[in-house]
Amino acid sequence: MAGSGLQIFAAYPALGPLGGKYRWYPFQDHAPPSWLRFGGWLAGARHWHFAIAWFLIFNGVIYLIYMIASGEWRRRVFIPSRDTSNALAMFAYYLRIRKTPPPEDFYNGLQRMAYTSAILFGVVVVLSGLAIFKPVQLYWITAAFGGYDYARVVHLICLVLLASFTAMHLVLVALHPRTIVTMVTGGQRG
Amino acid sequence: MARLITRRKLLLGLAASTALAGCDAGGTAKAFLAGMERWNERVERLLFSENRLAAEPPASELTPEADFPSYFVSDSMPLAPDNWMLVVGGLVARPSVFSLDQLMRMPRTGMRIRHHCVEGWSAVAEWHGVAIRELAKTVGASRDAQYVEFRSFDKGYYSTWDIESSLHPQTILAYGMNGKTLMPDHGAPLRLYSPVKLGYKNVKYLTEVNFLANRTGGYWEDLGYDWYGGV
Numbered sequence: 350m351a352g353s354g355l356q357i358f359a360a361y362p363a364l365g366p367l368g369g370k371y372r373w374y375p376f377q378d379h380a381p382p383s384w385l386r387f388g389g390w391l392a393g394a395r396h397w398h399f400a401i402a403w404f405l406i407f408n409g410v411i412y413l414i415y416m417i418a419s420g421e422w423r424r425r426v427f428i429p430s431r432d433t434s435n436a437l438a439m440f441a442y443y444l445r446i447r448k449t450p451p452p453e454d455f456y457n458g459l460q461r462m463a464y465t466s467a468i469l470f471g472v473v474v475v476l477s478g479l480a481i482f483k484p485v486q487l488y489w490i491t492a493a494f495g496g497y498d499y500a501r502v503v504h505l506i507c508l509v510l511l512a513s514f515t516a517m518h519l520v521l522v523a524l525h526p527r528t529i530v531t532m533v534t535g536g537q538r539g
Numbered sequence: 540m541a542r543l544i545t546r547r548k549l550l551l552g553l554a555a556s557t558a559l560a561g562c563d564a565g566g567t568a569k570a571f572l573a574g575m576e577r578w579n580e581r582v583e584r585l586l587f588s589e590n591r592l593a594a595e596p597p598a599s600e601l602t603p604e605a606d607f608p609s610y611f612v613s614d615s616m617p618l619a620p621d622n623w624m625l626v627v628g629g630l631v632a633r634p635s636v637f638s639l640d641q642l643m644r645m646p647r648t649g650m651r652i653r654h655h656c657v658e659g660w661s662a663v664a665e666w667h668g669v670a671i672r673e674l675a676k677t678v679g680a681s682r683d684a685q686y687v688e689f690r691s692f693d694k695g696y697y698s699t700w701d702i703e704s705s706l707h708p709q710t711i712l713a714y715g716m717n718g719k720t721l722m723p724d725h726g727a728p729l730r731l732y733s734p735v736k737l738g739y740k741n742v743k744y745l746t747e748v749n750f751l752a753n754r755t756g757g758y759w760e761d762l763g764y765d766w767y768g769g770v
Contacts, residue, residue: 360658367662368606391658392763399765400575484655485593485734485770486586497653497661 350401351508352387356394358505359386366498374502402478409471424455427465432458467514474507576765583769589703593734593770595651602662604717607654609724612758613694617744619728620692625712629688629749632679639714639728645669645677648711655770656738657759666732668713672706674748684750689731689742698731698740698757702750704769707735712745737768 362380365371388394416422427436435458438451443459451457456464480491480500494500522528611617625642628634649667656662671687687705690697704710710733714721721727726743733741739759760766 357659361656361660363660366600366602366653367608367660368602390763392759392765395657395765396572396576396763399579400572403575403578481659483583483586483770484653486583486588486591488591488594497655501659 350398350405351512352385353394353398353401354504354508355381356386356388357391357398360391364498364502364505371498371502399482402475405471406475409475413468425461425464427458427461432461434458436462463514463517467511470507470510470514474504474511477501477504477507480504579765580767583767584701584703587703587735587769589707592709593650593652596653596663598651600653600663601651601717602664607662607664607725608656608660611693611743612696616723617691617693618723619744623728623746625729625745626747627674627678627749628747629751630681630684631750632681633677635678642669642712642729643714645673648673648709649715650709650711650734652709652732652734654734654738657764657768665717666711666713667715667718668711668729668732670708671710671712671748672708674712675706675750678750680750683752686751686754688747688749688751688755689745690747690749691742691744692746693744696742696744696758697755698742698760699751699755699766700736700740701754701767704733704735707733709734712748735770737770739764740768 359380363370363377364374370377386394388397416425435451435453437458438447439453439457439459441447442450476490477494477500479487480494481497481504484491484497484500491497491500494503522532623639625637625639626635627637646669647667648670649665651663651665654662654664685702686699687702688697688699700710710731712729713726713732714729716722716725721730726745729745730743731741731745740757754766757764757766760768
């Protein structure tokens with residue numbers, strides 16, 4: 350999705366409408382590097398993007414239904430009243446301000462915050478994508494983002510956030526390789 | 540423990556079904572993408588509403604004319620011959636030839652619309668002309684016509700549309716832009732314009748409109764761009 354999206358973006362690597370490109374965007378008319386792109390050309394990338402998008406949506410919907418139906422969301426979703434102080438303590442531990450990690454059950458507060466925001470980015474990336482895909486037929490989604498060109502901005506920001514999340518996730522897994530087993534099996538019931 | 544097994548089974552099941560799906564699609568990415576394009580066209584047709592009008596942005600959002608792209612596929616700007624006429628045919632009761640004056644005497648439709656290009660840029664302009672649905676009435680288009688083909692004098696540039704999008708109230712044959720006569724750099728003397736399709740479907744420099752039972756392709760569509768191209 351990311352590679353084909355960047356190939357599509359390369360066709361107009363700018364933010365804002367023609368004649369009114371946004372001044373705050375520092376990379377106007379700089380296309381993403383070709384090694385980050387997928388699909389060969391605009392038409393090819395569009396075919397891949399609009400094909401794989403359905404699998405992303407299908408996966409996401411199944412995941413959300415399972416989370417809600419099974420009650421799993423309670424131990425995975427970031428609940429501010431429960432998790433904020435734990436998340437701050439964990440953050441302090443990572444920064445070496447605090448010597449010992451805070452108590453953790455299934456996830457610590459910081460993990461819950463990261464995973465919950467990733468789900469949120471996933472929902473917003475799909476909605477902003479629909480806003481760009483159908484600005485006339487699904488005009489109400491496009492309007493919710495402030496119009497077509499702002500929906501493109503949000504779509505790109507979501508990509509950056511999801512890529513950062515993935516990068517951070519991979520770094521932490523590399524630092525704690527034993528967690529891979531738990532991730533695949535689902536671990537013990539907490 | 541029961542849950543642990545469930546998760547493993549789920550992962551194995553997913554791996555197996557992915558492999559099977561690969562075989563079903565013909566084993567090639569091409570067949571998979573072609574199938575997904577058909578699926579996407581079904582979704583796009585489902586989302587399309589014949590009477591949903593595209594919202595008109597305020598005049599303050601009009602794109603400066605110098606920034607509104609003009610483009611053609613010929614080596615130099617295509618210019619209409621002096622005896623230019625629009626030929627309307629296919630599945631119609633009265634195949635006809637229209638001069639620009641005749642088209643201008645038909646009921647006029649105008650709109651200020653955001654243009655969406657396949658490349659991702661948008662731009663706003665005002666367009667006026669005659670709605671295809673007026674033209675269809677005038678020539679008596681048959682109910683069997685499921686597609687409309689638009690041909691041009693720009694080196695064979697053409698496109699075909701589904702009848703529903705063609706008869707949308709904002710789908711027009713435009714002879715004017717931003718309150719003035721349409722200029723050659725934007726498709727003079729007559730171009731197709733609609734907010735419900737991407738830019739490449741909106742054929743400029745029109746010569747022919749054909750009501751057809753079967754779809755033909757299009758200039759960019761034949762090169763690999765999606766045929767439906769809805770917005």
